[in-house]
Amino acid sequence: xxxxxxxxxxxxxxxxxxxxxxxxxxxxxxxxxxxxxxxxxxxxxxxxxxxxxxxxxxxxxxxxxxxxxxxxxxxxxxxxxxxxxxxxxxxxxxxxxxxxxxxxxxxxxxxxxxxxxxxxxxxxxxxxxxxxxxxxxxxxxxxxxxxxxxxxxxxxxxxxxxxxxxxxxxxxxxxxxxxxxxxxxxxxxxxxxxxxxxxxxxxxxxxxxxxxxxxxxxxxxxxxxxxxxxxxxxxxxxxxxxxxxxxxxxxxxxxxxxxxxxxxxxxxxxxxxxxxxxxxxxxxxxxxxxxxxxxxxxxxxxxxxxxxxxxxxxxxxxxxxxxxxxxxxxxxxxxxxxxxxxxxxxxxxxxxxxxxxxxxxxxxxxxxxxxxxxxxxxxxxxxxxxxxxxxxxxxxxxxxxxxxxxxxxxxxxxxxxxxxxxxxxxxxxxxxxxxxxxxxxxxxxxxxxxxxxxxxxxxxxxxxxxxxxxxxxxxxxxxxxxxxxxxxxxxxxxxxxxxxxxxxxxxxxxxxxxxxxxxxxxxxxxxxxxxxxxxxxxxxx
Numbered sequence: 001x002x003x004x005x006x007x008x009x010x011x012x013x014x015x016x017x018x019x020x021x022x023x024x025x026x027x028x029x030x031x032x033x034x035x036x037x038x039x040x041x042x043x044x045x046x047x048x049x050x051x052x053x054x055x056x057x058x059x060x061x062x063x064x065x066x067x068x069x070x071x072x073x074x075x076x077x078x079x080x081x082x083x084x085x086x087x088x089x090x091x092x093x094x095x096x097x098x099x100x101x102x103x104x105x106x107x108x109x110x111x112x113x114x115x116x117x118x119x120x121x122x123x124x125x126x127x128x129x130x131x132x133x134x135x136x137x138x139x140x141x142x143x144x145x146x147x148x149x150x151x152x153x154x155x156x157x158x159x160x161x162x163x164x165x166x167x168x169x170x171x172x173x174x175x176x177x178x179x180x181x182x183x184x185x186x187x188x189x190x191x192x193x194x195x196x197x198x199x200x201x202x203x204x205x206x207x208x209x210x211x212x213x214x215x216x217x218x219x220x221x222x223x224x225x226x227x228x229x230x231x232x233x234x235x236x237x238x239x240x241x242x243x244x245x246x247x248x249x250x251x252x253x254x255x256x257x258x259x260x261x262x263x264x265x266x267x268x269x270x271x272x273x274x275x276x277x278x279x280x281x282x283x284x285x286x287x288x289x290x291x292x293x294x295x296x297x298x299x300x301x302x303x304x305x306x307x308x309x310x311x312x313x314x315x316x317x318x319x320x321x322x323x324x325x326x327x328x329x330x331x332x333x334x335x336x337x338x339x340x341x342x343x344x345x346x347x348x349x350x351x352x353x354x355x356x357x358x359x360x361x362x363x364x365x366x367x368x369x370x371x372x373x374x375x376x377x378x379x380x381x382x383x384x385x386x387x388x389x390x391x392x393x394x395x396x397x398x399x400x401x402x403x404x405x406x407x408x409x410x411x412x413x414x415x416x417x418x419x420x421x422x423x424x425x426x427x428x429x430x431x432x433x434x435x436x437x438x439x440x441x442x443x444x445x446x447x448x449x450x451x452x453x454x455x456x457x458x459x460x461x462x463x464x465x466x467x468x469x470x471x472x473x474x475x476x477x478x479x480x481x482x483x484x485x486x487x488x489x490x491x492x493x494x495x496x497x498x499x500x501x502x503x504x505x506x507x508x509x510x511x512x513x514x515x516x517x518x519x520x521x522x523x524x525x526x527x528x529x530x531x532x533x534x535x536x537x538x539x540x541x
Contacts, residue, residue, distance in 0.1 A: 056140035059280035060084050060118040063298040066125040066132055072257050074248035079134045082121040088114050089299035092152045092275050112279070112294040120253070122147070122280045126273070126304045131265060133258040135223070141282035142254045144224025144247075146231075148290055150277035153217040154269045155327040157343055157352045159206045161185075168326075168349045173199035202350055209352060213343075216267045217331070220290075222283060223247070228258050235287055240264050262306070262335040269331050271313040272303035306334040309360050311389040313337070316359070316376035319394060325403050325433055328377040329354070342377040364413045366420050369450050371413065378402025381422060385450040393444050393452060395424065404431040408442065414476050417511055420446045421455070423476045428465060436463050439470070441479055441507055443516050456507055459518040462487035466500050467528060479516075480506040484525045500525050 060083065067078040076082070088111030119138035122145070126132070137145065160168040161177055169177065169185055173196050176188030191199070220231040227245035229237040243260035279295040281288075305314070313332065320328050329343025339356055346353045357375040360382065364371045370384045374392075383391035395408050408424040415421075422444040429437045438461055446452040462485040472479035484500040502523040507516040 056119045056138060057282035057284055058113065058115070058118045059120040059122050059135070059137070059141060059145055059282065060114050060116065061122050061124065061278040061280050061296050061298060063089075063276060063278075063300045064123040064125045064134075065301050066127050070132065070259075072244050072246055072259050074246035074255050074257050076134050076136065076255055076257060079123060082123040082134060082136055083116045084114050084121075084298075088112075089275055089297045091277075091297045092270055109292055109295065111296045114296040120145070120280075120282065122256075122278075124149070124276065124278060124298070126300065128305065128307050128310075129262060131258075131260040131262065133223070133228075133256065133260075135256040135280075137253045137256065137282075139253050140284065142249055144222055144283040146279075146281050146283050146288040146290060147221045147223055148218060148277075148279040148288075148295065149221070149264075149266060150218035150295065151266050151268045151273075152270065152275075152277075153214050154329045154331055154343075156210055156213055156329060157326050157345060157349070159202060159350050159352060162349055171199055171203065171350070173203070206352065213329075213354075217269075218277070219264065219266045220288060221264075222288075223256055223258065224283065225249075228260055228264070230264070231288060262333075265334050267331045267333050267341075269317075271317050271332070272305040272310060273300065273334075274303045275299050306332075306337045309337055312360050312374055312382055313340070313376075315382070315389065315392055316340070316374055316380075319380060319392075320377055320402070323401055324377065325401050328402075330377055332359075340376050344377075363422075364420055366415070366446065367448055369420075369446060369448060371420060371422065371446055373410075379407045381444065383446055383450050383452055390450040391446075391452050393422075395442075400434060404434045405429045405437050411472060411479075412476050416477075416509065417514070418448060421476070422446070423472070423479065425470050425479075427470075428468065438463055439465065439468055439481055441470075441481075441516075443507075445514070455514065456516045457518045459505070459520060461505065461520075462503065467526065469526070478506055478508045480504065480518075482523070482526065502526060 062082065062084040064079065064082070067080075069078060071078070091110070120136060120141045122133065122135040124131075124133055133147075135145065158168050158170065160170045163169045163179070163185075164181070171177075172187070173191070175190055177185045178188040180186055215233075221240070222229050222231060222237055223245070225247045226239075227247070228240045228243040230240055232238060240260050241263070243258060243264065245256065245258040248255045276298055277295045278298055279290050281290060281294070305311075317330065320330060326345070327343070330340055332340045338359055340359050342355050342357060343352055344355050345351065357377075359376060360372050360374055362370060362372045363381075368386050370387075372382050372384065374380050374382050379395055381393040381395065382389060383393075406427070406429055408426040411423045411425055413420055413422050422442075424442045424444070426437065426440045426442070428439045431437065440461065441456055443455045444452055445455045461481070464485060464487050466484045466486060468481060468483035470479070470481055482502075482504045484502050486500055502525040503520060504523045505518055505520045507518045509515075510517045
């Protein structure tokens, strides 16, 4: 090991403490020359990047509880803190919204910046019948702010041509799409120019529908001394009818307090509502300059339900999750809780149209129990007791998607033996995704306590009929099916009948067993009525 001591110049830079000792020693030695005065300073610190909170136009946003006692007077004392509580909320989970295995809902954007130490702060609250806003604004925002309010937009059906399994193949505007098998297509002949033009027109119309659809799930406002005004598509500002605002300028900014009707809200898809998409910035420009990356997801302290029919609306959304082949596009507006809107194909998958549906219609009552039909893309029956939802009956059964088959035909609701009997008939049908549906009768019996059950005996029925007629007595004490079939095993001892066999199935109410018991018997094959020849007019001589 080399222990030779290196000269000072070879040992690296001296530490500040060492330099100080050398200077002191030189001062104490009279014969030593006066040392050079050296000042040691720390290296300059690297400049920190500017914080997003340093942006004077930024306004933090949060979802708050409505104050228990609210006076729209500009005094925000009853609101408590307007600061966001922590990290932005997670957006709605797509798998918990109405979707489909064939087309998932859109994946929402992540939240933008929302620092607690922003220059200004805004709190957004909802009651079942009003929008509430409170804000503390800094000097940069004392002349007003832009506010965006949005929600998750449901997915829109794609357009195209039907494929096996119920999926939709995108349109080929230039060539015929020839189906081969199992969802595979091959390119056919070139399409005529007029057909090509019509195809491109369909695609353009669908793109325009997407733009209009998404626009209804967000609203943009300006808040200033003139109150709450909505920003139109053309940039014009319109006073929000029914809104009350108090804008109070102060020495270093302003305070804002607003109440507005639910008509100011965008359309919604969550029920009950748990999250919103908000953005706010100081209005330092004549028109809003907001980007998608600035919006923030916020979560309400408690889910907000809009009445009436809050429970029914929430159940309808639950029923649609993973229960459709195609995206239902279900949404509602909180100011119109009696209706919902869905998106459907207009006969073919080349045109998508919105359809408004009445969410709930009362059908019958039994004491304090009420039965009603729910229409929200798929129909189902709701049972309410003293106005509270206590039961539901999905039509078709729970293991089938709503859009696999046509809805059953409700034949009647009959009071019988102290209960309500909902009698329905399902005609034979076929689905690309499921296969055939049997013809069947249903009797859903609702008791006085609100409990309900299916009361038709399950017996073997043919899956396919050559011809079929349903029948029922006037009081629906009996009902059944009559027809002919080649279905194997339909007749006694006939595993593979060469000729059609006639079958009649009758269900009859049994008061002792509280069930519609079924009997099946062979009958002569019903004769099909011969078509009458068309009458011909005699020529005049």
